[in-house]
Amino acid sequence: MASSRAVPNLVFRRLRGQRSPGEFAALVRRAAREIGEQVACDARYVGRVEAGEIRCPNYAYERVFLHMFPGSTLTDLGFAAREAVRGRRARQADGGSNTQSTTYSNEESDVLRRAFMTSGTATVATASLGLCALPVPERLRAVMPSQRIGESEVGAVEEAVRRIRLLDDRHGADRLYKWAAHPLRSAYALLDSGTAARGSTAARLAAGAGELAISVGWLAHDSGRLEDARSHYAEALATSRVANDPALEAHAFCNTSFLARDGGRYREAVRAAQAGQQAAGRLGSALLLALLSLREAGGWAGLGDRADCEQALSRAHALFDRGTSDADPEWMSFFGEPELQALEAQCWSALGDWPRAARHGYRATTLQKPHFARNLALYRAQLALDLARANDTPVEAAAAAGQVLDVLDEVQSSRIRAMLADTARLLLPRRRTPGVADFLDRHGDTARGA
Template identity: 30%
Template structure:
């Protein structure tokens, strides 16, 4: 019988965003869960399945594939022999947090939706302070996972939570004091959902949510919330290459009373202004903003709010590296970024990806192509575990720039491998 390419399996790899090697890795991990031992699957096995060379894999591969894609063998394009059958898998433990990236993100998202207790938010009747506290607890719970998973894994959950709170606002009764607290909690949730949308690459959704958060902040009389949203809007403007607009918004946020009274927020605002000034080649202003950011951070005490929990010495150092990069000081940018990466706590997986890409960019701009490729490879590996389209776009931009160095063997290999895998 003539060999026929397995288009169904190939389409599933595209749909799930897997490379051949990633599928092989996931088969091995899932086999460990199902059978108690790895399947020793390689990318060569996957290529043979797709090419149609193997029409019905062994059970040690087939059962894990069913677990990964949630499809029957026939739905994955495999053709059974007369004697072919799929044995029932042995009993296995419940999905654990260390499971592979795609299933782990789905598991946490589903688990969070239940753990947030959205069903406990009343849909009718009178709301009290206890209901407000339950709503307020949603944001810290989400941010516990944001630094590791990225906004793409949390945006849907945050939006679902926001819908539940909207329903309560519009269908329940409450007093004036609770009303103000409700609007503050709703604005906090909307601003957080906006950040997750921004990180997921959904910029229109992010802008809409930021607008809602500003409105809620005004209704609640919450100046800190408003300053936070202005900071995020400035960051979004910079992402969209509207640097002067970003600087103007940042200056407005710095001038608010709340920012002047909160060293945590002021430190962040000055850090972001430093990067903005550097991007428009205002070196003196960039350096002044960095100095002010450090000074403000030195005055910060206690614990920052959940949305600011990423602001650590590593983050300040990394943003200083970003400013130096924008000023064309690639050696200094490389040093600062390397220092930031060495200080970064393991829980900040997305930031590790971000600064690894920044490190590769500084190396490439400084002419150290082979070292840049090594960093870029590391970034691709981390990127498989994080759902942040914002950072993936940054990595893709680096890859596009690397085409100018296709005559360097290391760069040519990296470009060829990432083109084949879709990384």
């Protein structure tokens, strides 16, 4: 029977030495940057490790810790072996104890029970998302330790990715994020179980888990949970490197660049986009390279570097004009002319050329298909904000923002709400202008009811 208390990681505590937890966390983040990883390490995380609450770090932290202490293994650093924490052996050794020392394994087992497998078909998600949860514990216990994970399990992970993306297109991130974490944890529990088949099935499972991490990271990103998003993207990037998967690596860098730009880390946005282009160069997708060039342009725009921004935009247009190909990733279904125009609008907005930004933003709104409800609302919110910033088109700004208010019950996005709040603030001095007061009143009612 396991102890009733978590076992402190005294080795890790000795490695910290005289540094405070915050100072040591800063060293971890610095080491991560040295190897191109991103971890959201803080004093609380260090404390959890030392207290034994984190028995085994995720892949991103593992790479960082092994970089910081060359020649060491996880067990040398006081952690439990990954397979001991996440596999069946840990559950057996812990005797089903509901103690602190077994919380991590028990949480993953609970996720698996809720999320996976029935009658040979694995289904991922939750009923609240409209995705059936089919808990069959005996089936789980039978499959995980003794059988190789096969087509049905891998297919479930891939289907979870598709469904989350579809629901995000329709509804935005705020309603989805807290539920989408469940299939993500289940996918990584499968990946870490060590029972996956070799070859293409194992590669698909790794790719699926990584893509799911990116999808959940995007939900975190769009709902304003930037540090959570950073962690999910780092997990996907680590998975891509373990699996030697350049497509997943390019996608992870693409989203990391976008997140860095939104977080005001513009040089990081440029570097991540350039790293993504290096990975994508082996894939043969001109559209993927076009999107990564747009991400780079966004970083340059944030830095105020108009020349490099224009160069990246020109490259993006040239690549986009090559058209689609069989090499284009499935996740890029959202990327067409409307997204191209919207991302260029963001660049001009960052550079302070708001009339030009509004012209591109208007094109994005007129070209976007209605079933991309979340993206259409985002384009209109960006257009409204740029029109308000231009300060000579308040009526048009209020009209565009009013269209976004019309769909806020359907589309839940903290990013969009923040844009509307900024638009309202800019339009407030123009309240007496016909059409503006109506938007301001409606926005006030919406904000109070949120």
